[in-house]
Amino acid sequence: MLKSLLQRLGQTVFVLFGISVMVFLVFFATPGADPTARIAGKNASPATIAKVRQEYGFDRPLPVQYATMMKKLFITQDLTSYANRGEKVVPEIIKAAPVTLSLATGGAVIWVVVSILMGTVAAAFRGTWVDRTLMAIGLVGVSIPVFWLGQVANLITQARYHDTWLFSWVPPLGYVPFSESPVGWFKALLISWCTLSVLFIGVYARVLRSDLVTVSGEDFMRTARAKGLSPSRVLLVHGLRTSMITFVSLFGMDFAQLIGGGALLTEVVFGLQGVGRLTYQALSSLDLPFIMASVMYSAVFVVLANALVDVVYLFLDPRVRDGR
């Protein structure tokens, strides 16, 4: 088990290195485009250009350029924005990360709990109206665009019904750091969590239900019933536990991409200064250092989340543990 853990860690480092090289080549070593001019900004004086070229080492061979860029990203962390000269990129992302992390984590808790409930209940009542209703709700959840849902949620909680007892607790749009006020943090994010999780609840409940239905035809489920176990124990202890394997791998991917900036629409609608929004701004102003930094940031999270999923696999599925 320890060996497979170490192996996985080694792979993670290797993958991160590969991604960083790729991203660097795409943004800074594209033939025919001089990154110096772009970093120096429009109408920069020859002196500035020379200074930038020297600072980033663009007059030196590619491996050196790569090393300089990585040093600026990870060690000195003084990569500066191209759109707003002087604004340091890395601290900006570090500032935005907790917002995105809070949003994605809270949403994930809701969608995991609700979808497991929905999927399991639907599978238990397979073929009845309960099943059909839950799955129809799931389908609706999948089909609703998140920005529209967010706007409607805002309209209801911020404007239309804000003065009723039901929504008077909802604070104005924006983020409250957890360290400042845990209750305020919770209140500020609750509506956005629900909005974000609706899509995932739909997807996950449907996936889990179909996995449970497939697994219920397996021999070991029949064995469990033949032992005299109650239907709920058969479903939860034998069925759900076995079906969680697909669920976890899906979750790893989705959660990682949310942390890496995939919650952009939710962040914009709810006025949260998260990584997604930052990336969006960087892209719209073609802010190369910023794009580079945020892509690296999301890559790190996607790769880390995948490594984490693999570790969870080791616990969930003994067959993986033996490398079979």
Add this chain to the structure above:
Amino acid sequence: MAGDAPLLDVRDLSVSFRSGGRDVPIIENVSFAVCEREILGIVGESGSGKSVTAMAIMRLIDDPGVTLRGSVRFRGQELTTLPQKAFRTIRGREIAMIFQDPMTAFTPVYTVGWQIDEAIRVHERLSKAEARARTVRLLGDMGVPDPERTANRYPHQLSGGLRQRAMIAMALSCNPALLIADEPTTALDVTVQAQILDLLRNLRTDYGSAVMLITHDMGVVAETCDHVMVLYSGRVAERGPAAAIFSQPAHPYTAALLDSIPPLTGPRPTRLPSIAGAPPAPLERPPGCAFAPRCHYAHAACDILPPLVRCAEQEVACVLPGEGKALPPRMTERVEA
């Protein structure tokens, strides 16, 4: 309760699936009895309804399109109308079941010992440690080497033979009066098969359990069973004491099945006799004798469904004995267990 009442008494059990707006009979009016400590073999080709019979007795078929008729009495108690909740105390405790494929019959994510402990603890108030002690003892009884270590292993880490032993250990964990074994040796290789059959044969002395052994292998029946029931296309073709059926089969189908066992002594036949054709699908089952289309002795009288009639020691669903044209005793030597 009368002392000689059978342990399990199945009368006119019929199972049909609803398909395309009509009921398709899978098994029709199957009746048989299993006495205490008896080994009954149920033999038939694939699709003859052997497994469905077992599943129907255990009420493990929960497809809404399935209808079940007839009566299943276990120690005088009617099982077909028993509420599910009450039935659960019988499943695993009074009637246990082992399945064909030990590869897939254990939940892959729990250790074998955990699953046997679970079976024990669902029926008896025992602590985890007590349950585990019994699990280890059972595994040892089943001839599993190093039972303590094996109990902590996952199903995929064990060989097929070990898994089937663990499966039998799990089935025996609450000392069931009846063990239904659905093709327990089909997925195993021949040497392991013989060991598992030995194990099953000794259950009646070691655990006092009766066994209902479902198989398609006449050789397995010959080695193991006291009584035999031959199913053909969902109907009973013949049933009776194993010795009688092996020495003088009364149904042409049974006779043909026996002819297809390679002889143990004498010259090897270059080609074993086989039965031409295939059993009819449930939808195309003829109203008369289902075996008639493949039978050398078929004649006009076979167009009417023959009832089970007594013939020597066994009962047979064939018109031949009634017409005074019973099949001759088998010339080949008796297969000794």
